[in-house]
Amino acid sequence: MKWQEIAKNRMAKLGVSQEKASEYLGVTKGAFNHWLNGRREPSISQIGLIFDYLGIKDVTLAADGEFFVGKSEASDHKVDYQAALSPRKRILLELFDELPDSEADDLLRTLEEKKQMYDALYAELEQKKRKKKAG
Incomplete structure (x- = not known):
């Protein structure tokens, strides 16, 4: 489901x-x-x-x-989900697992904030492209 x-x-x-x-x-x-x-x-x-x-x-x-x-x-x-991970992702996961919970939570929050910022920038760029095409 x-x-x-x-x-x-x-x-x-x-x-x-x-x-x-x-x-x-x-x-x-x-x-x-x-x-x-x-x-x-x-x-x-x-x-x-x-x-x-x-x-x-x-x-x-x-x-x-x-x-x-x-x-x-x-x-x-x-x-075995790790078998499907690239070496780079495997290293990132291992490093993340070594962090204390509070630092891991802070890192996730920071990454999610950055993703939201980049998503907003991308949406703004797309909107400007559409305006430019229409205009």
Whole structure:
């Protein structure tokens, strides 16, 4: 099941609005709406925060990108995800795993902020390109 379906079902069950969830996550309602409707994809850590906020526990991410809640066939299979990583990504993961939790959280926050900044710059550049084409 896609993470969006799991989150939407749980939000409906709990009566949680997109506005309330986006406020908790520190993102705009528009960004959260884009995530839920598949127009943009949040990071795995952001999906984890969404699940945590909604009280969704015991989640398994299968190799095909599907999520399973609770015990599933997917959780019975061991997958070596590091085998699929490039040497550069493997080194980054090893370095990250050595950081204390607080520093790892700070690094993730910084990287997410930088990604948002670059996404905003990219969107602005695209908008300027469209204006230039139209004009």
